Amino acid sequence: MLTLIRTIGVACFALLFAVGLAHAVDIxxxxxxxxxxxxxxxxxxxxxxxxxxxxxxxxxxxxxxEELGYxxxxxxxxxxYALMTDVTTDTSSATTIxxxxxxxxxxxxxxxxxxxxxxxxxxxxxxxxxxxEFLICTMTLSGTSxxxxxxxxxxxxxxxxHAKTASILGTGATVNVWSMMGLGGGAGAAxxxxxxxxxxxxxxxxxxxxDNLAQSDLCASxxxxxxxxxxxxxxxTELTPSLAGASNYxxxxxxxVFPTAAANTIALVDDDTDGCASVTSGLAxxxxxxxxxxxxxxxxxxxxxxxxxxxxxxxxNRVICLVTGSAVQTSGVISVVAGx
Numbered sequence: 134m135l136t137l138i139r140t141i142g143v144a145c146f147a148l149l150f151a152v153g154l155a156h157a158v159d160i161x162x163x164x165x166x167x168x169x170x171x172x173x174x175x176x177x178x179x180x181x182x183x184x185x186x187x188x189x190x191x192x193x194x195x196x197x198x199e200e201l202g203y204x205x206x207x208x209x210x211x212x213x214y215a216l217m218t219d220v221t222t223d224t225s226s227a228t229t230i231x232x233x234x235x236x237x238x239x240x241x242x243x244x245x246x247x248x249x250x251x252x253x254x255x256x257x258x259x260x261x262x263x264x265x266e267f268l269i270c271t272m273t274l275s276g277t278s279x280x281x282x283x284x285x286x287x288x289x290x291x292x293x294x295h296a297k298t299a300s301i302l303g304t305g306a307t308v309n310v311w312s313m314m315g316l317g318g319g320a321g322a323a324x325x326x327x328x329x330x331x332x333x334x335x336x337x338x339x340x341x342x343x344d345n346l347a348q349s350d351l352c353a354s355x356x357x358x359x360x361x362x363x364x365x366x367x368x369x370t371e372l373t374p375s376l377a378g379a380s381n382y383x384x385x386x387x388x389x390v391f392p393t394a395a396a397n398t399i400a401l402v403d404d405d406t407d408g409c410a411s412v413t414s415g416l417a418x419x420x421x422x423x424x425x426x427x428x429x430x431x432x433x434x435x436x437x438x439x440x441x442x443x444x445x446x447x448x449x450n451r452v453i454c455l456v457t458g459s460a461v462q463t464s465g466v467i468s469v470v471a472g473x
Contacts, residue, residue, distance in 0.1 A: 216255075216296040217310035223301055226310070228261050228293035235288055237313045240272045240296075241281040245305030250275035252299045253310055255284060257291030267291070274308075351470040352386035352442045361466045364457050367422070372467055373453040375407040381471045383453050385416065385444040387437035390465040393428050398458035400425025403446040409454035416444040422458030439468055 216238075217226045240253040251274050256266040270284035296310040360372050373383055383403070390399060401416045402409075402425075417436070418425040426434065437443035446453065457463050 211313050214312045214314070215309070216294065216312060217298070217308060220298055220308045220310075221301070221306065223297075223299050225263065225297045226295045228258055228263050228295045230292070231294050231312055232314055233290050234314055235286070238270060238272075238284040238287065238296075238310070239281065239313065240274055240283075240308065240310045241279065242274045242276070242301075242303070242306055242308050243279040244303040244307070246278075247304050248275065248277055249280065249303030249306045251301040251306065251308050253282075253308065254297045254299070255287075255310075256295050256297065257289065258293040258295060259291065261293050263293070263295050266295070269294075350441050351384045351472045352437075352468075353440050355470045355472060357386050357439060357468040357470055359466055359468045361464070362455060363462070363464045364455065365462050366460050367457055369402075369409045369412065369454050369456045371404070371407070371409040371452050371454050373469055375452055376450045376471060377407075378450060379471065380449045381473065382449055383446045383451065384442045384470045384472060385437070385453070386442060386468040386470060387435075387439045388417075388443065388465070388467045389435050390428070390433045390463065392431045392433040393461050393463055395430045395461045396432075396459070397428050397461040397463055398422040398425055399428060399463065400456040401444065402454050402456055403448070403451040404454050405448055405451050407452060409452060412454060412456065413451065414447040416446070416453070420456070422456045425456060425458075433465075437468075442470075 214229065214231055216229060220226075238255045240251075242249045242251050253272045253274065255269040255272075256263070257269050258267070259265045269287060269289070272282035272284060274280040274282050294312070298308050298310075301308060358373075362370065362372055364370050376383070385401075388401065400418055400420065400422050402412045402420050403414055403416060404411060405413045412420045414420060415424065428434070453467070453469065455463075
């Protein structure tokens, strides 16, 4: 009897497996955030996993190259980002951040009656305060009830974006400005499309190299210590605490000197003795103020973004010091990581 039951069980499993191979099967998996992931098999029995509702690139495996480990991305939905909403006066919007990639900007004016018109300009900025702005495009709108214009093929990227309205006219005139972006993968401003097997291998290798570099650079992978300084005399000032036998180096991740009130010379150096009594070597020039950087009145400097090492002590267990050549108020901040 036991043998008969086992035989029937194996036969049922084989039948179910054969049916699964002969027909496509769709299974929805519910994720922790409430979204669904679709688990499918095609008529040949190969499994495919894809998100049920894509807003970016979808990774699938349906041809020989992909089955060998390559990845193909297909375009997802375009997304809209508002720059201005229901504006009725000549004004400048707040700055906003947009994803990197190709963009199309749209503007629309709607009025309650009569002729409507407005000039809309789109600007790129390197500051959130919009004090360093660059004109991207201009759209001139006019109509008897409404009008819309667009700027296409915008490929340059900025830290921030904002819009301005000028010469808005018309009864009940209301202006909206927005950007559309395609967030799919692949080539092209709108995303989407297949990458060849050859360049997929190159791209994956490049990503791995970037990841390796990030992991090996302490400034990219380790918590940084930020040290502000304020110096008003011609002196040598110790910035970092002693490492005292730790056999580590100091890696400089960023160095900022705010504009000085008058001309000054500054050198970033290290010392193998605590207290900076006898400077050992220069980190960005020589060991004296005169062989470092020369700053004019209201001059300053920004070195590094904090994400990678820009300088390193020339030996282990050394402290970092700042040599100032004049009795001029000199303020700033340095970020460092101690390690091998």
